[in-house]
Amino acid sequence: MIHRDMICPFCGCLCDDLVITTEGNEVVQVDNACTLGTHKLMGAWKNRLKNPIMRDGGEWRDASYEEAIEYAAGVLLDADRPLLYGWSSTQGEAQGLGVSMAELLGGVIDSTTSVCHGPSILAIQEVGHPGCTLGQVKNRADLVIYWACNPTEAHPRHMSRYTTYADGFFLENAFRDRKLIVVDVRKSETTSIADEFVKVKPGGDYAVFSALRAIVRGRADVVPDTVAGVSKEQLVRIGAMCKEAKFGALFFGVGLTMAPGKYKNIRNAIELVDELNRYTKWTLTPLRGHYNVYGSNEVFTWMTGYPYAVDFSRQIAFYNPGETTAVDILARKECDACLIVASDPGAHFPKACLEHLTKIPTVLIDPMHTVTTPLCRCQIPTAVNGIDAGGTAYRMDGVPIHVKKFMDLGYPSDTEVIGRIFERIQEVKHP
């Protein structure tokens, strides 16, 4: 069977033009997707956990959904400071239930945002977000900057759908007319196709943004001969390209948010874009990783007023990244239970955090055997959104897209499982 116009549930590009061919319960062909999306769609049905599993002393045993859901609810009800973490690879409907559950439990809910573009949000809260949809970039941008990111490997279709290799409605010959600047600490596949590759010394991004801001303001005289390994000559050339562009789009990755300076790097990037908007049109967009991490920020914000790291222990929504973020709570050994949904802190959190996860009752809701599996006491497999479940996801530019289901493997969705855990909690908290 051929399924057209399907949505790829891998990265924040949420490509919406996939053609997926299935034979029974098997995906046999995926057209239009990148290597990452193809791999996920072709293989996801193979590597599923068959049923819930629970730890029994020193070994694992199979469990029923009823037993695992009862256990998860009990763990959360018994906890004084439960942490509900993850939420980026699941549907918006499940995220909403998670927020309601965290509020009722008086717990903390945080998404993977805190270890990807959390610092970008902190900067946006300080100085605003000059953003636009990817359609605007595709059709108008004649200069694109990728800063501290490698879309060729992390968002492989970003360039063909929205920038370098895409046609543009307002560009006569988009491929020729659209210039590309790549800023990174190392050469990569993306840097090799750039019109200008700016190689910055690690940790030097903030200084380079400051130098460019000075040049754009007409104060090149205060810029030294080299800034973080970049020659003044190149910076002046780039400053001129940015001012001469009709529509510029700056995309950046976690190379800025994870590096020294963190949110201050992003703040400086936004202020450069602000500066450029005095001369021409410029926008800025973080390259979001998980396909619905942006959705977690949207859902959390419209329900609590805050985009991630929301603490309900005061009976009101409280937000203080650095204190209420998952890594900090785990490193301080503060939470006494953890529910992890659709994410893999085992693969992405520092070791000190993982040590605490193994000491408290941790429940994982995830379709596959992941690096977090050995760290938890109970895992509940669910359907994969975009394969055997459907729901809402937000693209990296904030456009909500309905991710479609095209097969049924008999697994409940995240929304169903979390809904059932929430029902048990409500029965106790609001009998």
Add this chain to the structure above:
Amino acid sequence: MTFLFNTGRTSAQGTGLEHKSGPEYREATSVCRMNPVDLMQLEIEAGERIRAAGPGGVVVLRVAASDDIPQGTVFVPLGPYANAVVGAETHGTGMPDYKSVEVEVEPTDDPVPTIDQLMEAVGGLAYLEEER
């Protein structure tokens, strides 16, 4: 020798994401890319192993040579191996230092641990699918 430790996404790491218990993901995330000149100075060759010690701990990695990696820096894809080295300090931002961390690197003959061994070392219990 002291190096600046960088992590990041790679397509091999990305394609392994949906089957993290498989050998591809382990191979993709346990590799440390270094400049060939640095390999010469450490007197090791590509394919051999190093021990990297950072603020979060120590891990053994397999080395690959890459001209794209600047001298004095090493690149390890995002994953459980990189995180064995990263510390949990977030400087009040919620974000640990995944980039530009100082690490001490030395050659070793120790084997690269499996992901299950890494997780058991922090107190976890491996789940072995083949036994089920």
